[in-house]
Amino acid sequence: MENANILTPSPNVQVGPATQHVGIEHTATVDRDSRETIGSIRVHDPRIRCTDVHVYYSGDCAINNVSLDIGKNEVIALIGPSGCGKSTFLRCLNRMNDTIVNCRVTGEILMDGNDINGKNIDVVPLRAQVGMVFQKPNPFPKSIWENIAFGPRIHGLAQDKSELDDIVESSLRKAGLWNEVKDRLDQPGTSLSGGQQQRLCIARTIAVGPEVILMDEPCSALDPIATARIEDLIDELREQYAICIVTHSMQQAGRVSQRMAYFHLGDLIEVGDTEEVFTRPKHQLTEDYITGRFG
Ligand code: ADP
Numbered sequence: 630m631e632n633a634n635i636l637t638p639s640p641n642v643q644v645g646p647a648t649q650h651v652g653i654e655h656t657a658t659v660d661r662d663s664r665e666t667i668g669s670i671r672v673h674d675p676r677i678r679c680t681d682v683h684v685y686y687s688g689d690c691a692i693n694n695v696s697l698d699i700g701k702n703e704v705i706a707l708i709g710p711s712g713c714g715k716s717t718f719l720r721c722l723n724r725m726n727d728t729i730v731n732c733r734v735t736g737e738i739l740m741d742g743n744d745i746n747g748k749n750i751d752v753v754p755l756r757a758q759v760g761m762v763f764q765k766p767n768p769f770p771k772s773i774w775e776n777i778a779f780g781p782r783i784h785g786l787a788q789d790k791s792e793l794d795d796i797v798e799s800s801l802r803k804a805g806l807w808n809e810v811k812d813r814l815d816q817p818g819t820s821l822s823g824g825q826q827q828r829l830c831i832a833r834t835i836a837v838g839p840e841v842i843l844m845d846e847p848c849s850a851l852d853p854i855a856t857a858r859i860e861d862l863i864d865e866l867r868e869q870y871a872i873c874i875v876t877h878s879m880q881q882a883g884r885v886s887q888r889m890a891y892f893h894l895g896d897l898i899e900v901g902d903t904e905e906v907f908t909r910p911k912h913q914l915t916e917d918y919i920t921g922r923f924g
Contacts, residue, residue, distance in 0.1 A: 644668060656909045656914040664693070667911045668901040672700035672888075676841050676871040677722055677745075684717050684726060691717045693895040695736075702880055703905065704863060704872040706882035709892035711916065713874040718892070719843050722873065723759035724752050735826035756761070759841040765850050766826035768818030768833075773810050776818040776829055777801065779791035780837040785874060794796060796836055803869075804832035805862050824855025831862065844868065844874040848881065860885050891915045 659667055671678075675698035692714045693840035699705055699722065707715040717726065724745060726732045738745045745755055750885075757780065768776050777797040789794040797814070801807040808826040810821070818829050827847060834842055844863070848856040863872060863885045876882050882889055882903065889903045891914070899906060899915040910916040917923035 653907065653916070654918060655916070657911060657913045659843060659912045661913045662887060663912070664743065664896040664898070666696065666872055666897045667899045670697050670705070670897070670900050672698045674701045675699060676701050676740065678739040679721070680737040682718070682721055682734065682738060684714070684721060685733045686729070687731040691895050692721070694895040697890060697897060697900060699849065699871050699873050700888070701871050702867055703888055704867050704874060704886045705888040706886035707873065707875045707890050708879060709881050710923065711877070713892040714895045715892055716845055719845055719863050719873060719875050721840065722843055723756050723761055725761065727752065733804045754784070756837055757837040759843060760837065760839035761843045761845070762827070762830050762834055764846045766823060766830050766831050767823070768826050770817065770819060772815050773818050773821070773829065774814040776833050777836045780833060784837050800832040800836040801867070804828045804833050805858065805865070806832055822855070824851050824858055827851060827855070828862065839870060841871045844872065846875055846877060849877070891918060893918075
């Protein structure tokens with residue numbers, strides 16, 4: 630467990646609000662036994678609105694009655710000890726839990742007024758609208774160009790090769806990778822470094838025009854320099870997308886997020902402005918976690 634007092638930024642990473650603090654004011658006022666979410670679960674301009682979400686694996690409850698908004702132009706970080714349900718909740722947001730046998734999701738998850746779990750919802754366009762970047766970069770065993778062009782082609786987003794070229798270039802530019810790969814687009818995606826592969830995967834997600842990008846510990850397989858590059862990129866992408874990131878690193882949550890949601894044993898314990906949660910946690914469990922007493 631890392632200590633919130635050492636929120637040291639990686640090289641080149643802009644210092645976010647929470648990084649400016651060196652200590653925590655001990656203001657926790659809600660005791661450990663309360664499982665009611667503390668803080669602002671709602672935002673003014675949500676892209677996704679979750680209400681009373683439960684997730685069960687073969688009857689075992691992994692997410693218990695969670696309500697939370699994912700806001701436009703924000704990075705929200707999901708934090709908490711291993712096994713508390715962060716990834717399970719993230720996967721609810723684009724129905725990736727559908728791929729897990731015996732996983733059942735209840736509650737309401739609204740996007741543009743429609744419940745994404747509704748019978749009429751096609752998961753293929755949903756997963757383009759709510760894209761996902763995984764822990765380990767997973768480029769297709771194809772060229773760099775094909776990695777990006779594949780999605781737009783199957784979603785019918787381009788009429789011809791020249792339009793695909795444009796999408797490939799703009800996606801790689803947005804992911805900060807264009808200058809590094811523009812002369813080797815025909816080479817395999819897997820020939821890139823780990824950090825470049827992760828930016829390729831981000832470009833692939835961007836290429837199909839998402840509104841929300843989900844990231845499940847996107848830097849955990851990367852070195853500090855590659856991590857810094859991705860964190861810079863996340864900050865830039867926030868201008869266009871809603872971003873929800875799972876991270877086990879509180880330093881990273883402090884650097885990249887504006888809002889933070891703390892989970893504990895499937896309960897959403899506390900949500901709030903990242904700086905506020907770091908410096909003045911209101912729930913005893915949040916305070917225990919961010920001060921390193923638990924986790
Ligand atoms: P976190 O991302 O916070 O580490 P997870 O969402 O991976 O937590 O896991 C939450 C709980 O759900 C844990 O108890 C875990 O064992 C359980 N779980 C996760 N994935 C599965 C699965 N595919 N099948 C059964 N149980 C699972």
